[in-house]
Amino acid sequence: MFELTLPSPFYQLKSLSLLWGVDLWVKRDDLIPQFYGGNKTRKNRAIFKKYFEQNGIPDVVITNGGVNSNHARVVALMAKQLGCPCELVLHGQEPLIDIPTNLLIAKIAGARHHIVQPSGIRGKIEELCEEYKSLGKRCFVIPGGAHTPEAAMAYEKAVQELTFAPDYIVHASGTGGTQAGLLRGIFKNNLETQLMGISVARNSQRGVAAINPLLDGCSITEESIRFFDEFTFGGYGCTTEELTNFVQTVIATEGMPLDEIYTGKAMYGLHELVKSREIEKGSQVVFWHTGGV
Amino acid sequence: MFELTLPSPFYQLKSLSLLWGVDLWVKRDDLIPQFYGGNKTRKNRAIFKKYFEQNGIPDVVITNGGVNSNHARVVALMAKQLGCPCELVLHGQEPLIDIPTNLLIAKIAGARHHIVQPSGIRGKIEELCEEYKSLGKRCFVIPGGAHTPEAAMAYEKAVQELTFAPDYIVHASGTGGTQAGLLRGIFKNNLETQLMGISVARNSQRGVAAINPLLDGCSITEESIRFFDEFTFGGYGCTTEELTNFVQTVIATEGMPLDEIYTGKAMYGLHELVKSREIEKGSQVVFWHTGGV
Numbered sequence: 001m002f003e004l005t006l007p008s009p010f011y012q013l014k015s016l017s018l019l020w021g022v023d024l025w026v027k028r029d030d031l032i033p034q035f036y037g038g039n040k041t042r043k044n045r046a047i048f049k050k051y052f053e054q055n056g057i058p059d060v061v062i063t064n065g066g067v068n069s070n071h072a073r074v075v076a077l078m079a080k081q082l083g084c085p086c087e088l089v090l091h092g093q094e095p096l097i098d099i100p101t102n103l104l105i106a107k108i109a110g111a112r113h114h115i116v117q118p119s120g121i122r123g124k125i126e127e128l129c130e131e132y133k134s135l136g137k138r139c140f141v142i143p144g145g146a147h148t149p150e151a152a153m154a155y156e157k158a159v160q161e162l163t164f165a166p167d168y169i170v171h172a173s174g175t176g177g178t179q180a181g182l183l184r185g186i187f188k189n190n191l192e193t194q195l196m197g198i199s200v201a202r203n204s205q206r207g208v209a210a211i212n213p214l215l216d217g218c219s220i221t222e223e224s225i226r227f228f229d230e231f232t233f234g235g236y237g238c239t240t241e242e243l244t245n246f247v248q249t250v251i252a253t254e255g256m257p258l259d260e261i262y263t264g265k266a267m268y269g270l271h272e273l274v275k276s277r278e279i280e281k282g283s284q285v286v287f288w289h290t291g292g293v
Numbered sequence: 294m295f296e297l298t299l300p301s302p303f304y305q306l307k308s309l310s311l312l313w314g315v316d317l318w319v320k321r322d323d324l325i326p327q328f329y330g331g332n333k334t335r336k337n338r339a340i341f342k343k344y345f346e347q348n349g350i351p352d353v354v355i356t357n358g359g360v361n362s363n364h365a366r367v368v369a370l371m372a373k374q375l376g377c378p379c380e381l382v383l384h385g386q387e388p389l390i391d392i393p394t395n396l397l398i399a400k401i402a403g404a405r406h407h408i409v410q411p412s413g414i415r416g417k418i419e420e421l422c423e424e425y426k427s428l429g430k431r432c433f434v435i436p437g438g439a440h441t442p443e444a445a446m447a448y449e450k451a452v453q454e455l456t457f458a459p460d461y462i463v464h465a466s467g468t469g470g471t472q473a474g475l476l477r478g479i480f481k482n483n484l485e486t487q488l489m490g491i492s493v494a495r496n497s498q499r500g501v502a503a504i505n506p507l508l509d510g511c512s513i514t515e516e517s518i519r520f521f522d523e524f525t526f527g528g529y530g531c532t533t534e535e536l537t538n539f540v541q542t543v544i545a546t547e548g549m550p551l552d553e554i555y556t557g558k559a560m561y562g563l564h565e566l567v568k569s570r571e572i573e574k575g576s577q578v579v580f581w582h583t584g585g586v
Contacts, residue, residue, distance in 0.1 A: 005304045009326045012295075015374060031324045033302045036546035077548040081308060109545040252402040254372040255328035 001052055002078060005033045007161035013287070015253045020274050023284045025166065030291030031157075036105065039178050040074040042158060043151035044142070046076055050150045051233045058140035060085045060132050065144050066119050067092035068100035070292050072113075072228075073144055077108035079260050085129050086111040091118045101293045120222065145175040152214040155181020156188060162286065165191040168279055171288035172266035173197030173227060176207060177288060180214035183225065187218050196279075198269035199229040202260050203235035231269035237261055241269060262292050279286025294345055295371060296339045297327045298452035306580070308546045316577045319549065321586030322451075323556075325422045329398065331584025332471050333452060336444035337424040337435070337456045341371055344433050350564065351433035353378045353425050357414050357551035358437050360385035361393035363585050365406075368435055369399035379404040380421050384411045417543050438468040445507045448474025449481060455579065458484040461572055465559035466490030466520060466580035469500060471583060473507030476518065481513050489572075492522040493555050494529035506534050524562035530554055536561060 011029040017024045026129040026287045035041045035097070051058065061079040072088045079086035088106060095103065096117045103113065120271045129139045131140070142148075157177050168184075179197040186193050199207050207227040215225075233240050239260040242249045247264040251257065258264040270287055302321040310317045328334045344351065354372040358365040358381070365381045372379035386394065387408045397408065409417045414437070422432045435441075448471050456552060462479075466472045472490040479486050492500050500520040508518075526533050532553040540557040544550065551557040563580055566572040 003304075003307075005302045011298045013325065014296075026326075028326050031302075031326055033304065033319075033321050033324055033549065036550065040545070077545070080545050107543065107547075108541045160446065203455045248401045251398065252370070252373050255374070257329065257400075287479075 001049050004035065004041065004045060007039075008032050010161065010163060010286075012257070013254050017249070020271060020283045021283070022274055024234070025284070027284045027286055027288045028256075028291075030257070030266055030289050032291075033035055035074045035077045036293055038070050038074070038293070039155070040071045040146055042154040043146035043148075043177060043181040044071070044074045046150040047142055047146055047148055048082075054065060055140075057082050057132070058084055059137035060087065061140045061142065062087045062089070062125055062128055063142040063144065064091070064125060066090060067095060068102045069144075069146065069147050070102055072111075073102035073293065074107050074146075076109040076111035079111065080109040088113040088125055089124045090115055091121060092282035100274070102104040103165060105293070117248040145177065146176040147175040147177045147210070149214060149216075149222075151177045152181035152184065157191055158182070159185025159191070164284070166193055166286040167188075167283035168194050168196060168209070168285045169288055170196045170198060170270040170273070170279075170285060172262040173207060174200050174202075174291050176227075177214065178223070178288075179227070180211045182288070183211070183215060183220055184218050187220050187224075193202070195224070195226060196269075196273065197225075197227045199227055199232050200265050201232055202227075202229065204229045228269055228273070231265050231272060233265060234246065237249050239264075245268065246271070256289075259292050266290075294328070294342050295374070296407035296429065297334065297338060300365070301325050301330075303454065303456060304399050306547050306549070309437075309509055309543070311545035312546070313564060314574045315572060316575070318577070318579045319548075320579055320581045321584075323550070325584075326372045328367045329586055330368070331586070332365050332448070333364040333439055334584075334586075335447040336439035336441075336470060337364070337367045339443040339447040340435055340439060340441055340574050341375075341416075341517070348431070348433075351377055352538075353380065354433045354435065355382070355421055356419055356435040356437065357379045357381060357382040357384070357418060357527045358453050360388060360408070361394055362437075364439050365404075366398050366436065366586065367439075369402040370418070372404065373402040381406040382415060382417045382421070383408055384416055399586070423468055438470070438471045439504070440468040442507060443492075444470045445474035445477065449477040452478025452482055452484070457577070458482075458578035459486055459579040461489060461562040462581055463489045463491060463559060463578060463579045464564070465493050465555040465583050466500060467493050467495075467555065469503035470507065471581075472518070472520070473504045475581070476504070477511050477512055480513050480517075481564075488517070488519060489566065490518075490520045491531035491559040492520055492525050493526055493558050495520075495522065497522045521562055521566070524558050525566060527559060532557075551584050554583055559583075 013024045063075045067090050076086045247258045306317045357367045360383050369379045425432050540551045
């Protein structure tokens, strides 16, 4: 089910390596070919697979996210491939002029969407479930952001795609599933790699609290959860001219896309940690590009 | 120079295979990681490499294309990596509100651009060359669309990335360099594969005339040049509701991007050729995704 063309590309960023004085590599999960790629593709494949093995094909798939959610786009495309309806409960404003890319793709895939306030997400999902249940349909509800143990497990497995054990892995950390999975993978493969999650929104306390429960069964200490909240630029979706300029420099230098919501902040954090010597000069660093349309 | 992470992904499109009754595979050159990928990345790497081997790093790089040219974007990013200035002579209208993505990336990479009428391209390039020459600078002028023998050679080589010899390869054919290269590769590797170029603009006569000179040194007959001009939808950049709907169906079915300028027309042509039995049912078909931002 949902075969992905893996491993995702893994190569050295030569120009930035020279400029920053570290041996910098990138793991391009944004270039996973299916479902427009990104970490939500790895995660939702694992989530669908588990459901399918236990229950078969669902009658309807329901999930939630922001109006331009990468997660919602992947879920809509996967539901379409299974031939089942998809309901998206999205918080934010109904876009009136420019429909954001992810929502556009989800609509092309035939998903229905419902715009709600953040406080109304749970209620709307319950309402939809009741409606379908009353018709005798089985609803498969996927948590927002694909934040589940199976999704984390997909990243535990992904660690094996690396062709060497780097000193550091740096990535954009949102709801914490990617970070938990990578940590588990590092632990299971006995690597000495330090994992550094760069928060795109949450403060450190909330970030760590979301990661911890996904480490069950691994004797990983809380000190191994390195969640940096100094590079959020004020919160989810917030940016500054400095971040814009930084992202543009990387784009120009390596011919590689970064966005200002996730990967741009993570790469900015990486550079700051190199400058502050938190990441040692000359070390091997992998930037895990988690993607996003 | 300009190492690319190759081979590009190659995998089966399972849902379309079932729907259309052929064994359909895709070669995703749009996912070449460097320089935002696409066939212009393969081509310009070959062009820069040859220049570099003969002349070293140029003082300035000049090329031309449309206002949202993929080729111009790649050249600008490559020039930036070499640290030399880049001048883009672009035909079309100066974009006033939304700057197209390729031009935006080229500008981020520091390229200068000049908007001209199509009739003014050659004159502007000559004018720029004179200016630089008078300063003692060496200009490297790259033909629009990367239409050169080295670029075709890059596609001759790319044929070796296929893991089996398909019955057909179908791709979007513009200036003809990709088609010439693939034909050469098929010939050199003694494959029985039929190559079908779907024109995105030119009529058959003009298309074939552009491909022929790039076949020098191979005893390929003109009958092997299969250039289909029935699926241009009226010309370069032209589209219809039918094409839009078709592209959206493929996006939804396979979770793979297609545009309406190049790859959408090529896939539409492929489907029509399957329907008309020009491509036999049950045969192995590779859709070569040439990309585009």
